[in-house]
Amino acid sequence: MDTRDTPEQAELRRTASRLAGELGPRTVTDLDDRERNQRLAEAVRGTGWLELRHDDGEGKPLASGVEAAIIAEALGQAVAGVPFAGPTLAADLARRAGAQPIDGAVVGFAPDLVGAAVVAGTATDAPILAVDHAAQGPVAAYVLVADGDGYRLALARGEGTSDGADLTRNVHQLPPGTSLDPVAEQSRLLSREDLDAWTTLGLVLTSADMVGLMRGVLDVTVEYAKERKQYGVAIGTFQAVQHLLAEAQCLVEGAFSAAVYPAWAVDELAPAEALTAGRVAKAYAARAARTVCETAVQVHGGIGNTWDCIVHVHLRRALLSSEWFGGDGEQLRQLERSRLGVVDGLS
Amino acid sequence: MDFRDSPEEADFRKRLRAWIADNNPGLPASSTDDEYWARQAEWHTALYDAGFFGLSWPKRFGGHELPTVFDVILDDEIAAAGAPPRPSLGYLVQGITTHGSEAIQDRFLPGLISGRERWCQGFSEPDAGSDLAALRTTATRDGDEYVLQGHKIWTSYSDVADWCFLLARTDPGVPKHKGLSAFAVPMAQPGIEQYPLRMINGITKEFGQVVFDGARVSAANMIGEPGEGWRIAMTIVSHEREPGEVGYVSRYAKTVKDLEKTLRADPGAYRSDQREAVAWAYVQAEMLRLHVRRRLSERLDGPDHGPGGSIDKILMTWVEQSVGAATLSAAGSRAVVDGDEVGLKIYLYSRAQSVMGGTSQIQKNIIATRILGLPVT
Numbered sequence A: 001m002d003t004r005d006t007p008e009q010a011e012l013r014r015t016a017s018r019l020a021g022e023l024g025p026r027t028v029t030d031l032d033d034r035e036r037n038q039r040l041a042e043a044v045r046g047t048g049w050l051e052l053r054h055d056d057g058e059g060k061p062l063a064s065g066v067e068a069a070i071i072a073e074a075l076g077q078a079v080a081g082v083p084f085a086g087p088t089l090a091a092d093l094a095r096r097a098g099a100q101p102i103d104g105a106v107v108g109f110a111p112d113l114v115g116a117a118v119v120a121g122t123a124t125d126a127p128i129l130a131v132d133h134a135a136q137g138p139v140a141a142y143v144l145v146a147d148g149d150g151y152r153l154a155l156a157r158g159e160g161t162s163d164g165a166d167l168t169r170n171v172h173q174l175p176p177g178t179s180l181d182p183v184a185e186q187s188r189l190l191s192r193e194d195l196d197a198w199t200t201l202g203l204v205l206t207s208a209d210m211v212g213l214m215r216g217v218l219d220v221t222v223e224y225a226k227e228r229k230q231y232g233v234a235i236g237t238f239q240a241v242q243h244l245l246a247e248a249q250c251l252v253e254g255a256f257s258a259a260v261y262p263a264w265a266v267d268e269l270a271p272a273e274a275l276t277a278g279r280v281a282k283a284y285a286a287r288a289a290r291t292v293c294e295t296a297v298q299v300h301g302g303i304g305n306t307w308d309c310i311v312h313v314h315l316r317r318a319l320l321s322s323e324w325f326g327g328d329g330e331q332l333r334q335l336e337r338s339r340l341g342v343v344d345g346l347s
Numbered sequence B: 001m002d003f004r005d006s007p008e009e010a011d012f013r014k015r016l017r018a019w020i021a022d023n024n025p026g027l028p029a030s031s032t033d034d035e036y037w038a039r040q041a042e043w044h045t046a047l048y049d050a051g052f053f054g055l056s057w058p059k060r061f062g063g064h065e066l067p068t069v070f071d072v073i074l075d076d077e078i079a080a081a082g083a084p085p086r087p088s089l090g091y092l093v094q095g096i097t098t099h100g101s102e103a104i105q106d107r108f109l110p111g112l113i114s115g116r117e118r119w120c121q122g123f124s125e126p127d128a129g130s131d132l133a134a135l136r137t138t139a140t141r142d143g144d145e146y147v148l149q150g151h152k153i154w155t156s157y158s159d160v161a162d163w164c165f166l167l168a169r170t171d172p173g174v175p176k177h178k179g180l181s182a183f184a185v186p187m188a189q190p191g192i193e194q195y196p197l198r199m200i201n202g203i204t205k206e207f208g209q210v211v212f213d214g215a216r217v218s219a220a221n222m223i224g225e226p227g228e229g230w231r232i233a234m235t236i237v238s239h240e241r242e243p244g245e246v247g248y249v250s251r252y253a254k255t256v257k258d259l260e261k262t263l264r265a266d267p268g269a270y271r272s273d274q275r276e277a278v279a280w281a282y283v284q285a286e287m288l289r290l291h292v293r294r295r296l297s298e299r300l301d302g303p304d305h306g307p308g309g310s311i312d313k314i315l316m317t318w319v320e321q322s323v324g325a326a327t328l329s330a331a332g333s334r335a336v337v338d339g340d341e342v343g344l345k346i347y348l349y350s351r352a353q354s355v356m357g358g359t360s361q362i363q364k365n366i367i368a369t370r371i372l373g374l375p376v377t
């Protein structure tokens, strides 16, 4: 047992934070800098990070959940406006179904964002949410079609619109009635276990994203607390401010400790066990991220409530990462069901 | 990154599990009952004699020189069996190994680790808690001895201790942090009076007051150099704040497991807020279990006496208090109808975690200034 990064993982962590830090937005204006976003997208593509969960030829992913979480954390820390979790989850799902990954595709979610949309027939009957899809271009989103005891993949395609809370990632809505294309060459049906394992990866990536964005927003806020002066001294000298930031630091560390385990477990443990670990990580990270981002807004005072101050970019990204695959409330409900037994009238 | 047991770890886990199955004394939770403390000495020596305590410490002091992560296995198995937590004294071992002379280490570490000699920690005083360096207990040189005068309070397990790790002022003429020294003081002597304290949950064996009035300690029992007391105290408290060092994580896991069992037996009897409190306690306890794995892994190449223990301490406190809130919530009205309700007692005891070993406010001061680098006025 040694839960530290291997030398390769530590190297990946350094590379990913350097790259995301250089190309991620420094200011709110940077968010609309198409050239900057383009460079980031190309850099992420060039590193091969979007292929981490592709098939290695023997049905296993090319890289483990730990590597994927390292990238997700680095991109979250930099609030980087580039699809990563979306295409990674799509590739993971395709691999589990034995299908060829489709470039640029993501997974289509049900309106509550908790799980992949399940459809029947040849067209959708409810909106499909294509989360973390590229900003431009036609949308392609995998959905599930029930088939006997399992599920097949189908592809919902369309022109989506995205106007979500997160200013760094897109949630395209495909309207009801979107037609479905079959996905060629699926060699297996997806089982309950496949979906549990895939859900665990979703919990891992969204938790890691929140760990990263907490680190990012806390760095920005600690710097601000050292510079901003009131009453002739830096506001970071006030104990009330210090304690908010100290609590935030503890939340980041706790969230990180909880998140690395399912990142490892998703490829190493039985799906049900890994899923429980994923739910723990997500419940913790969702509550922590909300508090840490709110602290960041508070410590920035009035400026923190203006559009041009970057901390709402972190807060908004945290709201999406939290809700995607379910926030703390959803995870606690699921843990209650699995650990405390099912109650009639309570779900 | 690997959370799995190595073959040696797996083998150790198997032997430990079998041993605990046969030797679990089935004591109540440490926080709810005096009986736990009365029988803690037996548990300590049993664990030690079977080869399951002092895992990462040097062999010459009775340890096993195993990697730090073996303590994770110990905590896991104790929690799984619902056995009492491992004795929490690693911070004293850290203090003595870091600052004590060879002679001091040889004299005191074997008895401390084996549980044959029991210790308490005499730092806090009525007027020196957070501001520990303001302490007034004096140790005045008299030939080969020091004479002790002063009043210690909240001294845990002082009533059963053979030795007190005492912090006293040896030089009143220098600034307050510089005039302190540390001693191993024998407790069985005429100049020491003890006055037990009752905790808010009613137990009387947790801590007491210790008054030194002319008690004596040999100069050879000084730990470290004269004037080194503050540094020694800081080494000790930094480790006292680490759940990996104190092993409380198994206590939280056991409490949560018991709670889950209770709710599972009759899920419909609990409201959704009670279920959520228990689920959240599970999340918290799991986080800490994983955090301890991480921190003990970070120590595989040797300990770090830095301020990181303050983060651990805040996390541990949040966990203990979430667990305490859950036991209270799950007890419902029983907690107020029956003053002996275990859930009530666990909850009341949990409030101490944000005070003992340095309050949460003190930890946050340390994190803000020494970890985040925020300015001090």
Ligand SMILES: Cc1cc2nc3c(=O)[nH]c(=O)nc-3n(C[C@H](O)[C@H](O)[C@H](O)COP(=O)(O)OP(=O)(O)OC[C@H]3O[C@@H](n4cnc5c(N)ncnc54)[C@H](O)[C@@H]3O)c2cc1C
Residues within 6 Å of the ligand: B120, B121, B122, B123, B124, B125, B126, B127, B128, B129, B130, B131, B153, B154, B155, B156, B157, B206, B207, B352, B355, B356, B357, B358, B359, B360, B361, B362, B365
């Ligand atoms: C169960 C238990 C076991 C203990 N065991 C031992 C033991 O074995 N040995 C031992 O020596 N001591 C022990 N203690 C004592 C413990 O270390 C002290 O209680 C603790 O350090 C706080 O000191 P105090 O009680 O004097 O509180 P005070 O220092 O008076 O603090 C009172 C309040 O003021 C706040 N405060 C104080 N200073 C600051 C500051 N600078 N900034 C912000 N807030 C501040 C505190 O956070 C607290 O909320 C134990 C305590 C408990 C509860």
